[in-house]
Amino acid sequence: MKKLSLTYASSCLLVIFLGFHTYIFAQKSEATGSEERTLSPYFVVLTENPDIDQMPLKSTSAEVNIAGVIADVKMRQVYINTGKKPLEALYVFPASTRAAVYAMQMQVGRRLIVAKVATKDQARERYEQAKAQGKTASLLEQERPNVFQMSVANIQPNDSIIVTMSYTELLVPEDGIYEFSYPTVVAPRYSTSIASFARANEKWIEQPYEQQGKAPSYTFDIKTRINAGIPIEEVSCSSHKTVITNEKDNSKLVKLDPAEKLGGNRDYIVRYRLAGNHTQSGLLTYEGKDENFFLLMLQPPKRVEETQIPPREFIFLIDASASMEGFPINVTKSLITNLLNGLRPTDYFNIMLFDNTHNFISPKPLAASQENIKTALNKIILRNAIGGTDLLPALRSAFNHNKQTDIAKTFVVITDGFVSLEKEAFDLIRNNLGEANLFSFGIGTSVNRYLIEGMAHMGMGEPFIATNEAEAVKAAEKFRKYIQTPLLTNVKVEFQGLQTYEVEPPTIPDVLAERPVLVFGKYKGKLQGSIKVTGKTGKGDFESVVNTALASTQNNQALRYLWARQKVKTLDDYNAVKLSWEQVEQILNIGLKYHLLTNYTSFVAIDSTINRQKQVASVNQALPLPQGVSNSAIGAQYRTNIVEVSSTNLNYNQSKSGGNTKRGSDGIRYALPDQTKLLGDSLVLSWDLVEDASYKNQIDKYEVQIYDLTEELLFKQSTPAKALIININKDKLAIHEHFIVKIIPLDKAGKPLINADNSEGISxxxxxxxxxxxxxxxxxxxxxxxxxxxxxxxxxxxxxxxxxxxxxxxxxxxxxxxxxxxxxxxxxxxxxxxxxxxxxxxxx
Missing domain, CATH: 1.25.40 (Serine Threonine Protein Phosphatase 5, Tetratricopeptide repeat)
Structure with a gap:
């Protein structure tokens, strides 16, 4: 078995990685050209090249049909190439954290191609092959449970490609109010990952954005039909101007006002209340061909107010980073004012402000006196939003602060959630929270709901979203109710006479909010027996029995997808950063069996027609900044959004950049090749010695050796210059994902002046x-x-x-x-x- 070179020896060694995108910079940031450049969003700079359409996405729209408690959504994206060269369009977009994506189709002219689900690698391979062959293809991949990427290849000049994605989600009422939220734009994310070593599922973070206040380059439309089965008392849309009309069968139709056609820069939110404050609960079932599914929705008892509530310590973590500048930080100040003023005199509190750094306003908890609250608010009001969002160090410091107190603790995190380390945050909360709990507040019009909901889930608390100051006041009031006493604790579910299996979630958390208890599962045999739910309330024992004979059995096909999505949520969404193979395989099997988009399965659609023009320019669709978010969320990085323009569709990045050195075992220091470029089909290398060697005058030429990572020799050529141009197709290097390059100095007799095999490690x-x-x-x-x-x-x-x-x-x-x-x-x-x-x- 051949040995893998892991370290630099006394030869000049470079590991080249194939398949990463290189960007054309219009203006370099300080980190550009350095291996320390982190993944980061950037402002788009449009070139003056009329041949390339740099904004190929022309419109997005959605049709939402709500039947009972289940929403079915068809999302439509239209791509039109107004340039002269074929395009590959890359578009990153959001969806609900609860979305079970079950279908995709692509329309090319009059041809309709239904996408197939495949493993993520397999789908990507089919897509890349189709792209190379000149076929129009589309690929839908999940980057996060609420972030997806659509890739559409070989959009010919003047062609229109329509891609439709379908998903379903469950609507769960709270305090008698149903809410449907449709995210429209992915906000910029703060990351500390080094770009050249970033994982594949992180690279979407490098997204182009328009400047603050600039409208989206594509139009937006949505219509929502609500058929609850019983009369609807009230419908409202707090995010957009809409036109609401009455339809047949007690349904309502919510249409977007034409004036909002550029409103795809904030979450679309519709809320409705049923007549008599009624909430739909009970048992839903679906008998499939091979499996039967059920969903139990049980309304909890009314809240019991406790007269004697023990004192509590509240630790507030406030995001004061640059993305919170302006509108978000103002909403935050309004929120924290309401939260602090709602504390009882027996409570204690402390506040941490975090950006790139984090600091408490006091070395120890403060009594919740009016004087202390006033002093704290004055410090917060004077604070400006600057810096990055280093959430993990802030959480770690908060959990370790003042651990000696015996008072029950509640952590409250207030942020827009514009970070990429969601699972790392979940792990940190899971492993450090102890007996405390954690509530999270998302501030803004396009918050990262995956992070906000996930932190609260791991902290056994509740998430809140405040898109404006009025909602911040309501959220503070809800928080006060939730923290006083839970509605239901020690919840147990017992199935009597019904043979169930694969029930989700495995355990039921304490119920804090006035929303139904949800239990998904499968059953075998006849639908019979009953389901008993027990627990503890402020008044004593609670028990409720649901007779399966009263189950609703009509038009519940979506339960199949909803159960699968809930199972994936348990296995992946809020689980550890590193999953075992058994967990990954379960997710993979669920995605393939239930035709579901997951972190490990994707949808791919390929047209059979081969286009003549195969030279494709890849373009990253620029996104608008969310409403209320300032340019400070991105900084001062500017680039074009043309990802690559190459006849081979191949790009190379160095794992190390020029100027870095390594000292060999013979004491000689060598520079790594300081230039690695792709020019057409050619790879260009150049190098130099950093220090004079004793044999400097003996060097006659250099030998370039290229190996794969098992050290199988792929290429060897000598040159008198300190540079070499290699044709990657002619020399058969393009098929390799990565390889090793060694530069060996030779004397006039052609003998190596250093030992190329002198590397470290056991073999x-x-x-x-x-x-x-x-x-x-x-x-x-x-x-x-x-x-x-x-x-x-x-x-x-x-x-x-x-x-x-x-x-x-x-x-x-x-x-x-x-x-x-x-x-x-x-x-x-x-x-x-x-x-x-x-x-x-x-x-x-």
Whole structure:
């Protein structure tokens, strides 16, 4: 087995990664050109090239049909190429955190292509192949539970491509009010990830944006039909101007006012109340071909006010970063004023303001006296919004602050949620919260609901959204009610005479808000028996029994998708950052079986027609800044939104940039190649020595050696210059995802002046003969079994790990990740991450 080079030896070594996008900079930021450049959004700079349509998305629209408690949404995107060159359009857009995306289709002229679901890698591979062949194709991928990316390839000049995505979601009333929210734009995210080493699911963060106040370049429309089955007393839309009309069968139709056609820069929110303050509850069922599904919605008891409430300590974490400048920070100040004024004199509080840094206003908790509250508010009111959103350090510091007190704690996080480390935040809360709880407030017109809802879920609290100061006042009042006493605790569900399985969620949290208890699941055999829900209230024991004979069985096909989405939510949305292979495989199987978009499954649609023009320009659709968000949310980075223009559709990025050096074992320091460019089909390398070597005058030429990551030699050529141009197609390098480049100085006789193989790490060829033979025998035995190639690789990797041969284990996992396909490739990547975590200290 060949050895993987992990460190720089006394040759000049460069790892080149294939497949990353390179950007054309109109104005460089300070980090540009440095390996320390982090992922970040940027302001779009449109070029004057009339051949390329830089804003191919022309309109987005949605049709929403609400039947009972289930909403079915058809989202429509229209792409038109007004330029002269074929395009690939990349568009990042949001959806509800509860959306179960179950279908996609693409219309090319009169041809309608229904998308197929596949594993994420498989769908991407089919899409890239179709793009290279000149076929029109579309690919829908999930980046976060509420963030998706649509890629549409080979949009020919003057062509119109229409892509439709369908999803369903459950509407759950709170205080008798139903709310449907439709996000329209993904807000810019703050990230500390290094761009060149970012994970694939992070790269969407580098999005182009329009300047503050500039309207979207595409139009927006939405209409919502509400058929609740019983009369609707009140309907309102707080976010947009609408026209509301009465329809047949007690339904309402909400249409967007034509004046709002550029209103795709904030969440669209419709709320409605049923006659008599009625809420729909009970049991919904669906008998499928192979499986039967149910959904229990049980209204909790009324709140019981406690007369004696023990004192509590409140720790408020307020986001004061640059994205909160202006409108959001003003709403926050209104909110915190109401929250503090609602504290009782027996309570204690402290406030942390965080951006790139974080500081408490007091070294210890303050009594909730009027004087202390007034002093705290004065400090907050004078604070301006600046800097980045370093949420994790702020949370960590808050959890570790003043841990000695015996008073019950409640943490309150107030933020717009414009960060990318959602799961890391969930993990931090899960592992550090202890007996406390956490509530979260999302401030703004396009908040990151995934983060806001997830933090509250992990903190056993409730999320709140405040899009304006009036809603901030209402949210503060709700918070005061929720924190005093829960509606229902120790909730248990018992199925009597009904054979159920795969019930979600596994446990029912305490009920704080006046919204139904939800239980999803499957059942076998006949629908019979009853479901009993028990718990504790402020007055004593609670019990409610639902007879299955009263279940609603009509038009509930969506339960199949809703159960699958709830299962994925349990497995993935709020779970650990690193999932086990068993968890990943479950999610994968659910996505494929139920035709559902997940983090590991995607939709792909491919037209059969091959277009003549195959040279494609990729364009990242620029997004508007959400209403009320200032330019400070992005900073001063400007670029074009043309991702790549290349006949080969290939781009190379260096894993290290020019100017970095490495000292070899012979004491000589070498510069890494300081230029790596793609010109047409050619890869351009250049390099230099940093310090004079004793053999400086002996160098006659340089030999360029290119290997794959198992050190199989792919290319070798010598040159007298300190540069080389390589044709990547002619020399068959384009098929490799990444490879290693070594620059070897040669003397006049053609002999190497340094040892190119002098690299660090344990390998088979460095072991003693006896141990070497033993290991080779073990590996040979494994590969002689009848198991699949993937299973053989996994067993060999585990064997090397057991022998503490870290480099060889890493080499085997790298080989698996590079050579395997589809599901096994994903498994290799998951097992590799588990290996790295298990052996972190040993590898160091």
């Amino acid at each position: 088979i060829h460095k072991l003693e003969a006896g141990q070497k033979n033993s290991l080779q025998s073990e590996v040979k035995t494994t590969f002689s079994t009848q198991k699949s190639w993937a299973d053989k690789l996994f067993e060999v990797a585990k064997f090397f790990e057991s022998q503490q041969l870290w480099v060889d284990a890493m080499n085997t996992y790298e080989t698996a990740s590079r050579t395997l396909k589809d599901r096994q490739k994903l498994k290799a990547e998951v097992l590799y991450q588990e290996f790295l975590e298990r052996n972190n200290m040993s590898l160091k």
